Amino acid sequence: MSHPQRAAAFISDAERTTWHDETLWFVRQKRDKAVYGIPEFQQLRQLASDIKAHTLSRLDEYLEQFERNAQANGVTVHWAADAAEHNRIVLELIRKAGATSLVKSKSMLTEECHLNPYLVKNGIAVVDTDLGERIVQLREEAPSHLVLPAIHLKKEDVGETFHLHLGTPKGEKDPQQLTEAARQHLREKFLIGEVAITGVNFAVAETGAVVVCTNEGNADLGVNLARVHIACMGMEKLIPRTADLGVFTRLLARSATGQPVTTYTSHFARPAEGREMHIVIVDNGRTRQLGRPDFRNSLKCIRCGACMNTCPVYRRSGGHSYDFTVPGPIGAILSPNIDLHKHSSLPFASTLCGSCTDVCPVKIDIHAQLYKWRQLIGEQGELPATKKLGMKLLSSVLARPGIYRLGGKVAREGLRFLPHGLTHAQALNPWAKARELPAAPKQSFRDWYAAQVK
Template sequence: MTHAQAADRFTANFDRTTWHDQALWFVRQKRDRMVYAVPEWEELRELASQIKNHALSNLDTYLEEFERNAQANGVKVHWAANAQEHNEIVLSILRENNARHLVKSKSMLTEECHLNPFLIKNGVEVIDTDLGERIIQLIDEPPSHIVMPAIHLKKEDVGDIFNKYLGTPAGASDPQFLTETARQHLRSHFVAADAALSGVNFAIAETGGFVVCTNEGNADLGVTLAPVHIACMGIEKIIPKLEHLGVFTRLLARSATGQYSTAYTSHFHKPKSGQQLHIVIVDNGRIEQLGRPDFRASLKCIRCGACMNTCPVYRRSGGHSYDYTVPGPIGSILSPNVDLKKHSTLPFASTLCGSCSDVCPVKIDIHVQLYKWRQIIGEQKAMPAAKRLGMKGLAKVLARPKLYARLGRAARRVLASMPYSLSHNGTLNPWAIARELPEPPKQSFREWYATNAK
């Protein structure tokens, strides 16, 4: 299913589409207020961008330094080339410790690797403890946003889900009541867990430590109570020095949710007494993206979601329409690297307005990369045949000014006399489904200029 086809299902409910748009724009406005309060914001963005550029250019060196320092701290380090290896490593750690009950905080990497269904298939109970993640886990849906995974659901929807799965009263939709219900529901799982899994926001090569940023404290509670802590990170999460961390923590929360900082910025360096600490470092296509000069900068992403909150296409089409772990603009430049054919429509799910690049805290040129992916998709004939042939025909017309002018005159005459039912036919002209076509002008600008230039 193409992005446009999947988006049709979301936009069919006009009220929900409008609400989703407004909810995300509210977060974007919060981000702007926080940014305006930091005079050195652009200097921070530039510094973060350069730190990431440097880290990516010396990735092997810093990953090996991180491994040495982490091992010196008593941490067990594992390497995974792909999702399958990652999943098997996590399962092997759990089996070695006879762990059958895993509590898990938010981790987009494990979503990318489809860890949950793999572990469940192998007899492990997996409980997502982030509130949004737990909500969508109950109804077996993927996250629709990397920071706010259940943003597509209203409080009434959550009330219905909790009524069905947690036994709350029908119609209960008070956020405070629902949150307290979730806390009570999750408490027993925290206590009974044999192991806890977290993501990694930043890994510091200099110290061998890593940082997890959350707003609910669920990651801290899980890894504190459980005897085994497994942290999973993509290779791009590395930063060189501890002194660099402050740059990113100042950028992350402001860009993501319009906060000064996340409620919990937790540092992990070594296992506590009697606990095991494992770190699984994953490639899963990142090296291939690093080797693409036009797209390597996408690996600078710190997963704040700001590009989604500002994107007019994402806000109105919903995250599930992208059919990829990371939706929105940044997902649209990561996904073709994974499967060009499957995700060939995503780089076209953009107006190329550049707002995503403007808000990116690490200055990824997202809209430029979207444009470049379009060129590759065209060259590899991965776009639909109708579009490919149409663009070829249009290119020939645009290359011949006289032919273009003649066809323009003919089109204006035809459009002026065309029946409304034909000009607004959704199959022939999808552009006009939600728009009124302007009245055809009597002459083109070229004709007007030729008449009035003298």
């Protein structure tokens, strides 16, 4: 299914669509307030972008430096070319530890690799410990947002889910009561978890340490209670020095939720005595994206979700309509790199308004890359047949001034006399589902200009 087809199911519930839109815009406003309080914010954005550009230009060197320093700290480093290899490595580590259960903090990389279903299929019990992630896991849904994985759900939905799975009273929708129920439920899972998996927000080449940012402290609790810690990271998460980290931590939370900083910013450099720490570094298409000059900047992404919170298409169509781990504008850039045919509709899920680029904390030219993907999709013959035919007809008209002028005149006259029910029939004019056509002008700009010159 294409993005418009999946989005149709979401927008059919007008009340939920409006609520989703307003909620995310509220988060965007919080981001703006946090940004305006930092006079040097634009300089921080440029510095972060430059650091990332430098790192990507020497990614092979920094990866090797990171591996050396991590190994010197007593950490075992693994390399995975794709999602399948990542999953096999993680399963082998779990089995080697003799474990049958694990606790996992939020990790978009493991979602990208579909680790959870793979482990469950192989007899491993997986518990997501981030509250939002746990909610969608219980519902057997994918996250719909990078930072706010359950943002598509209302408190009534959560109450129903917890009643079904955690035994809370039917009809309970008080957030405090629901959070307490989740806390008690998850605490038990932490205590019996034999292996802890975390994502990685930043990896420091200079020290071989990884940094995990959370607001709930679940990553810290899981790692400190389990005997084995497995950190899964995309290879683009590197930064050169610890001194660079402060630039990104000042940008990340402000861009994501409007906070000055995440509640917990935890550094994991070496395993505690008698324990193990493993880092799995994953490619899964990243080197291919690195080799595309037009799209290399997308690897600067720090997964803050700011582009989603501001995007008028994402806010009104929901994250699940993208059918990709990373939804929204940045996901529409990353997804065709993984599977161009499957995700060919996503670069068109944008108005190209540029708001995503304006809020990106590392200055990724998102809207320009979306436009470039549209060109490549056309060149690769992945446009729908109707769009191909429409573009051919339009190009023929635009290439012939006489036909263009005649078409404009016919359209102006037709809009004045045809009934509204015909011009706005959804079967004939899907554009008019949520829009009103403007009143047709009496004359074209060309005719007006010719009259003015005379």
